[in-house]
Structures are given as C-alpha cells and as structure tokens.
Amino acid sequence: MTLDAPLFAMKPLKSQNYYEMLGVPRYATVEDIRNAYEVARHTYRENSLATYSLFSDEENTEILDLISGAYEVLFNPETRKEYDDYLVRMERQGIDPATQPFEPTQARHPQEHHPQAEDILPPPARELPPQREVPRAKEPPRARAPQTPRSRPEPRGAAPSPEAPLSVQLEAMSDAPRPRQTPREYVDLSRPINGETLRSAREHMGISIGDLAESTKIRRTYLEYLEEESFEFLPAAVYVKGFVTIVARVLSLPPDKAAEDYMEIYQRRRKA
Amino acid sequence: MGHLIKNKEILAIGGGKGGVGKSFLASNLGIILAKSNRETVLIDGDLGGANLHTCLGIPAPEATFSDFVNNPTTRINDVLLRTSLEHLSLISGAQDFLGIANPKYSQKLKIIRAIQSLDADFIILDLGAGTSFNTLDFFLLADKGVIVVLPEPTSIENAYRFIKSAFYRKLKLVAARPEVREVIDWAMDKKNDLGLRAPVELLDYIKRMDPVSGVEMEEMMESFRPRLVLNQVRSVGDIRIGFSIQSACQKFFGIQVDFVGYIENDDQIWQSIRKRQPVALNGDYLKTVRHLRTISYNLLGNHQLKPE
Numbered sequence: 001m002t003l004d005a006p007l008f009a010m011k012p013l014k015s016q017n018y019y020e021m022l023g024v025p026r027y028a029t030v031e032d033i034r035n036a037y038e039v040a041r042h043t044y045r046e047n048s049l050a051t052y053s054l055f056s057d058e059e060n061t062e063i064l065d066l067i068s069g070a071y072e073v074l075f076n077p078e079t080r081k082e083y084d085d086y087l088v089r090m091e092r093q094g095i096d097p098a099t100q101p102f103e104p105t106q107a108r109h110p111q112e113h114h115p116q117a118e119d120i121l122p123p124p125a126r127e128l129p130p131q132r133e134v135p136r137a138k139e140p141p142r143a144r145a146p147q148t149p150r151s152r153p154e155p156r157g158a159a160p161s162p163e164a165p166l167s168v169q170l171e172a173m174s175d176a177p178r179p180r181q182t183p184r185e186y187v188d189l190s191r192p193i194n195g196e197t198l199r200s201a202r203e204h205m206g207i208s209i210g211d212l213a214e215s216t217k218i219r220r221t222y223l224e225y226l227e228e229e230s231f232e233f234l235p236a237a238v239y240v241k242g243f244v245t246i247v248a249r250v251l252s253l254p255p256d257k258a259a260e261d262y263m264e265i266y267q268r269r270r271k272a
Numbered sequence: 273m274g275h276l277i278k279n280k281e282i283l284a285i286g287g288g289k290g291g292v293g294k295s296f297l298a299s300n301l302g303i304i305l306a307k308s309n310r311e312t313v314l315i316d317g318d319l320g321g322a323n324l325h326t327c328l329g330i331p332a333p334e335a336t337f338s339d340f341v342n343n344p345t346t347r348i349n350d351v352l353l354r355t356s357l358e359h360l361s362l363i364s365g366a367q368d369f370l371g372i373a374n375p376k377y378s379q380k381l382k383i384i385r386a387i388q389s390l391d392a393d394f395i396i397l398d399l400g401a402g403t404s405f406n407t408l409d410f411f412l413l414a415d416k417g418v419i420v421v422l423p424e425p426t427s428i429e430n431a432y433r434f435i436k437s438a439f440y441r442k443l444k445l446v447a448a449r450p451e452v453r454e455v456i457d458w459a460m461d462k463k464n465d466l467g468l469r470a471p472v473e474l475l476d477y478i479k480r481m482d483p484v485s486g487v488e489m490e491e492m493m494e495s496f497r498p499r500l501v502l503n504q505v506r507s508v509g510d511i512r513i514g515f516s517i518q519s520a521c522q523k524f525f526g527i528q529v530d531f532v533g534y535i536e537n538d539d540q541i542w543q544s545i546r547k548r549q550p551v552a553l554n555g556d557y558l559k560t561v562r563h564l565r566t567i568s569y570n571l572l573g574n575h576q577l578k579p580e
Binding site: 012013015023032035036038039040042043048049050051052053054055063 | 423425428429432470472473476512513515516517518519520522523524526578579580
C-alpha cells in the first residue's frame with residue numbers, strides 16, 4: 001500500500017486545503033481519511049514524542065482543531081462531495097481556496113441539525129427516537145462546547161423550526177462562533193456506551209450502516225443488532241466484544257471503554 | 273549531474289544521532305540490492321568512524337576514499353574494493369574523508385561527480401552522525417536522503433535538528449538574492465523578531481516579500497524529500513511514531529518526509545552484528561530481512577508506508 005505523489009503544497013497549515021491538512025490524496029478512501037485522522041490525534045496531543053520539541057501545547061491544539069475540521073468534512077461522503085465540488089470551482093476560477101472559506105450547504109438548515117449529546121443521552125424513553133427519522137447524514141458534525149475561537153467561519157443559518165430541540169434553537173440564536181468538536185466529544189463519555197451511543201455517534205458522523213459494514217467488514221445485520229442491542233441474534237460474547245471494539249474505533253469512541261460498557265450490558269441482559 | 277549512462281541512483285544515509293543503525297542499514301541495503309543483481313557500491317563516509325568494512329565482515333582495507341580525495345592521480349576506481357558478494361563493492365572510509373579542511377562546495381560537487389561516474393546501479397553513501405555542512409551537503413546532493421531514527425526522544429530531537437539544518441542549508445543554497453539570504457539567517461535565529469515560528473512560515477514570508485524568487489524557491493524545496501526509517505521498533509505504537517514524525521514535518525517544515533519502513537528490534541540483529549555477518553547475507557527468512565526488503569522497495573520505487 002503506497003502513496004506516490006507529494007501530498008500537499010508547501011504552505012502554512014491554515015492555507016492548506018482539507019486534503020493537505022490531513023495529508024491524504026484526493027482519491028483517499030474513507031479508511032485512509034480515518035487513519036490519517038487517527039495519526040493526527042496521536043501526533044498533536046500533549047507529551048507526544050513526535051511533537052514536543054516542535055510545537056507548544058497551544059499549537060498542538062490549534063493544529064488538531066484544524067485537522068479535525070478537515071476530517072469532519074471529508075469523512076462524510078456528502079459533505080466531501082460538496083467540498084470536492086468547491087475545490088474544483090475554486091480551481092476553475094483561479095481562486096485560492098484559503099481566501100474563500102468552504103461552507104457546506106446543509107449547514108444552512110439548522111432544523112436538520114442533529115441533536116447534541118444531551119439530546120441523545122440518556123436514550124429518550126420513546127419507542128422510536130426522533131433521530132432515527134431525520135436524515136442527518138448530510139450534516140457535518142458540529143457542537144457547541146466553546147474551547148478556542150476557530151479560524152474557519154461557521155455559516156449562520158435561518159431560524160430553526162419550533163420542533164427543533166431547544167439546544168438547537170438556542171444555538172441558532174447565539175451569535176458566538178460555534179466551535180466544532182472531534183467526533184468522540186459528541187458523546188457524554190461519563191455515561192456507559194450502549195447500542196444507542198453507537199448508533200448516534202455513527203449518525204453524527206454521517207456514516208450509514210452500509211458504510212460502516214464496508215469499512216469494518218462486519219456484517220450489516222450484526223451492526224444493526226449491535227445498535228438495537230438485540231443480543232439474542234448476535235454471535236458469542238467474544239465476537240460481540242470484538243465488533244464493539246472495531247466499531248468504536250471507527251467512530252472515534254474509546255474502544256476499551258466501549259467494549260467494557262457494552263459487554264456489561266450484554267452480560268447483565270443475558271443473565272436476566 | 274554528469275552524463276548518465278545508466279540510471280544511477282545515489283542514496284545517502286544520515287540522521288543526527290550515532291548508533292541508530294545507519295551503517296547497519298547501509299550495509300544490508302547494499303547486500304539486498306546486490307543480491308537482486310544490481311551493481312552496488314557502498315561508500316563509507318563516516319567522519320572518523322569508518323566501520324562499514326566491519327559491518328560487511330571484511331578486514332580494514334588499505335586503499336580508502338581519502339586517497340582518492342587527496343591524491344589527484346588516484347582514480348575512484350582504484351579505491352574500489354570487491355567484496356565476497358557478487359555485484360557489491362566497497363569504498364572504505366578513513367579518518368579524513370569528508371574531514372578535508374573545509375572543502376569548497378565546488379569540490380564537493382566534484383566528489384559527487386566522481387561518485388556518479390562509478391559503474392554501478394546504486395551507490396549508497398553512509399554519512400555518519402552529526403550535522404556538519406559536509407554531511408548536510410552530501411545528504412542534499414544525493415538523489416535520495418534517508419534518515420534513520422529510533423522511537424526515542426533524543427533520537428527524534430536529533431532527527432529534527434538534522435532535517436532543520438538540511439532544510440535551511442538547502443534554502444540558502446537555492447536563495448539567489450542577498451535580502452532573501454538575510455531573512456533566512458534571521459529566521460534561523462530562534463529569537464527572530466519576524467514572528468516566524470516554523471520554517472514553513474519563512475517560505476511564506478519570502479513569497480510575500482519577493483513572489484518570483486519565493487515561488488522558485490518553493491519549487492526547489494519541493495525536491496527536498498527525506499526518507500524516514502524507524503529502527504529498533506518494539507510495538508505498534510512505535511510504528512505510529514513514524515507517521516507522527518511525518519505529519520509533524522509536514523506541519524512544521526512544510527516538507528514531505530516519506531516514511532519508507534521500520535525495523536523491529538530483534539536479538540538476531542545484534543548477534544549478526546557481533547558475528548560481523550550482515551543479516552541480509554543469509555537470513556532471507558528473518559523478519560528483519562523482510563523489513564529491509566520493504567524499505568528497499570519503497571525507497572527505490574518512491575513509495576511509502578500508509579497508516580493502518
């Protein structure tokens with residue numbers, strides 16, 4: 001498995017396009033993009049062996065924020081398609097993409113904006129959680145927890161519909177820049193990771209069950225059972241644990257915690 | 273550089289620190305190439321620590337590269353030693369190779385041309401430790417420069433220092449205008465008041481200062497593409513460090529470093545070094561040799577590893 005061409009132009013990170021930021025070619029697969037993001041997460045963290053002598057903690061955070069933003073757009077096939085079109089448009093018009101920020105069109109419809117972690121966890125006591133009905137796969141993940149101001153301006157959308165969750169309405173009303181989060185931050189990690197968590201994390205990242213099945217090589221039905229917690233249809237515990245670990249990794253959830261939490265539910269239910 | 277009859281390639285093996293396995297890599301790479309029927313010449317360029325002959329298990333030779341450098345009547349072929357392995361020759365180093373008092377850049381070019389004139393498919397230059405101008409210049413003059421690094425703080429710091437020195441050296445060599453050179457000198461000074469923290473910002477600054485030479489320099493700097501080999505790897509996490517170094521170099525220097533391979537830590541290696549029998553000579557089945565072959569493949573084919 002090899003890459004041949006240089007992957008980026010020689011320019012500061014902020015003026016690089018998303019592919020250059022992640023250091024992947026334009027033809028990169030979803031898997032390549034995820035792996036590149038994993039590398040970045042390990043590279044730009046505190047006490048990283050590879051960066052402590054080059055970057056300060058603040059610089060590391062800044063770099064990882066930019067890369068996370070790139071990842072969120074490129075990981076989702078729909079926003080990636082939009083971004084590709086945008087790059088082509090910029091190239092045709094001879095505009096430096098750095099001077100004209102990319103704005104995903106879907107983000108202009110806040111009513112479609114997916115619920116935040118608080119809306120998802122704990123799972124709503126309804127038969128069918130509303131998230132399931134909304135096609136949120138179009139949305140690049142975003143969230144509100146303010147950390148550092150972002151360089152990429154977030155598009156402001158129209159007023160959300162009254163049905164939208166309160167947090168979304170509040171968010172749309174606020175004029176403060178909305179920072180993005182890395183995917184795993186959507187999930188309240190102080191709570192146990194269950195089937196619902198897996199599903200909402202997946203939907204937040206705009207990955208369909210089919211995509212997930214393709215990238216994990218786990219059968220689609222098993223993934224569905226995993227999310228539904230239909231344990232009776234799942235294979236032996238050791239396989240389930242493996243599935244959860246793999247799925248968690250793809251969804252940027254802590255794999256060990258995911259496996260531990262999920263298996264606890266699994267064991268408890270099996271005993272009952 | 274000279275007229276090429278064969279599609280010759282000079283590979284320079286460098287990297288800041290001593291003892292990271294530069295000579296190990298050079299000698300075994302040489303053996304792997306020779307075994308695949310490519311004429312290969314190994315040149316020991318280790319300043320004061322010539323030991324490539326030891327790595328290959330041959331006694332200290334009489335004719336050395338310094339004879340060629342210092343004596344105008346000596347031709348480079350006169351100091352070429354055949355080894356017991358077909359297709360593999362050695363030019364042994366001596367205390368004063370590359371140590372000749374401040375050779376001018378033009379002299380270095382002449383040495384490189386002489387190296388180029390060797391009748392070989394591959395020439396592997398083992399540069400030794402340090403970041404002296406000699407080492408840097410030969411690293412930059414080679415077709416491909418390989419940096420060997422261990423997954424340890426000191427080694428990584430040294431590798432960065434090496435890349436940084438080579439980067440600035442190359443930048444100054446390609447900078448035509450004195451004003452641009454001055455800016456580079458400023459930037460090299462850590463406490464520069466231009467606010468340029470990373471080398472990648474320097475080039476951006478030059479581009480704004482002088483768009484024409486900035487773009488020109490940018491193009492020339494794009495050919496600076498060191499290859500990275502991670503040695504003495506002990507875990508999957510260690511391998512990841514290779515990708516991290518690659519990413520950090522991109523963000524800090526704005527340069528592409530190709531992570532071409534790693535070598536796992538293995539007792540077999542130090543045993544082979546002790547016995548003065550290079551692993552690649554008769555250990556085809558060993559994991560280490562497989563790793564070395566991957567490195568050779570990626571190095572020659574301009575490939576690199578991909579994170580998994």
